[in-house]
Amino acid sequence: MxxxxxxxxxxxxxxxxxxxxxxxxxxxxxxxxxxxxxxxxxxxxxxxxxxxxxxxxxxxxxxxxxxxxxxxxxxxxxxxxxxxxxxxxxxxxxxxxxxxxxxxxxxxxxRISPGTPLRQEPDPCRRMDRYCTLISSLHRPCRHPERFPTYTQWIRRAARSIERIKEYGELSHHMRMARARYLGLRRRYQRNLLLHGDLHHDNILLGESGYRLIDPKGVIGDPIFEIGRFLINEPYSPSADPTGEDLRLVQGISRRLAIPAVHVLEVFYVELCMTTCWFVEDGQTQQYEERLKHIDFLRSLLDGQSNWS
Incomplete structure (x- = not known):
């Protein structure tokens, strides 16, 4: 926010x-x-x-x-x-x-000064370049991993919490699919490093000597799962086609971080499902229908993933 x-x-x-x-x-x-x-x-x-x-x-x-x-x-x-x-x-x-x-x-x-958030960078390519440059050298091994939750625990808790809310059966179904996608990714991406956990545009502020980070949640996982918050928070132009914007995002991140596009897409889907479960659990349902449509669209892209490289 x-x-x-x-x-x-x-x-x-x-x-x-x-x-x-x-x-x-x-x-x-x-x-x-x-x-x-x-x-x-x-x-x-x-x-x-x-x-x-x-x-x-x-x-x-x-x-x-x-x-x-x-x-x-x-x-x-x-x-x-x-x-x-x-x-x-x-x-x-x-x-x-x-x-x-x-x-x-x-x-x-x-206090980070001047504190201009990355969101205020008007050029989407520069925004993505700066994000990818930052994230590519961010993560380090954690000396005390026991102090933090794991991303796997986040996924498990989201799935269990939404299962208990009967009127959100469609989201619960998506979350089960997201958990399966996550477990498949986890078998490929097995590093256990300390992630920021909420690395979206407004937690990346311009300081005197470059961008700095605020408000970490702190979670243990592979760095591939850090990119989800950027994907779901990337601002769209009011006149943009959401379909084209999602494709631009996934392909841009894939190219810059050398991650297969289908894996970036899976992270996108997993993160959107999980955070939507959190919003519902917290009673923040005003954007639920819009989020659910976005989840459905990402799932349709995954169903046609043979077209992705």
Missing amino acids: PLRMDGCVSIRGEDRMKPERQTTSKQKEQENAAIYARRWELDLLGRVTYASQVGSLFWCRSPRYGECVLKIGKAPEETWTEYYALSADREGIFCRVYEADCSNGALLLE
């Missing part, structure tokens, strides 16, 4: 809260921010965003760290995983973590 940088609440559809509850939530959020401002000696400069998947973000200034971002409100388990993923970076690609209170869902992070 793109971040709002204007200090406004960005909540859509079924995530929108009633005014009374918004006020209560905002007051609590401000109280929590004030606690960490005192603890970590911060000047709060303004609220960046509120989104359930990200937490609450505040621009702030520290006499010790300079410009930084206070992130609060995520579940402790997710905060610990993000902290471990950021701390595992030895190349300076991820934003730095300065302070942490993971048990209470709080992190003090480096």
Whole structure:
């Protein structure tokens, strides 16, 4: 979900809260921010965003760290995983973590400047080039894999969760097919490296010396499964033919990363199925029909995969 940088609440559809509850939530959020401002000696400069998947973000200034971002409100388990993923970076690609209170869902992070997200690169070929250059040298072995979930666990949990929601039988069927496709890919792509886990356009920000990464989920798997978030989040031109755009995406990634196009397509299908299950589980169903049509289309491409090289 793109971040709002204007200090406004960005909540859509079924995530929108009633005014009374918004006020209560905002007051609590401000109280929590004030606690960490005192603890970590911060000047709060303004609220960046509120989104359930990200937490609450505040621009702030520290006499010790300079410009930084206070992130609060995520579940402790997710905060610990993000902290471990950021701390595992030895190349300076991820934003730095300065302070942490993971048990209470709080992190003090480096502010990436100017912070322009990859999504704002208007040329789709340049966007893909920069993404592929970044991802081709990103992944390293993990010293403590036990701290992170695996991509296989993500797939298994998504399949089980959607099976329990009877009114989404079509999606459950797709998820079973996606799990089978995933297991076939896993037999070919067997590396167990630390993945970002949510490497879409808005988590790739332009820094002073190149692109930097924020908001990792942290998951163990083969790097081929990292490309899924880029595929499902790539913006289309309003006048573009979605069919042609999907083909352009798959073939472009295949060519740049030297991965067979059918395997890129399978990752695309698997990732879209899995994340749609997550959205349904979280009650975010406003785009369900649109996503299901996209899933159906990718499945039709896979059914004709003999045409892919």
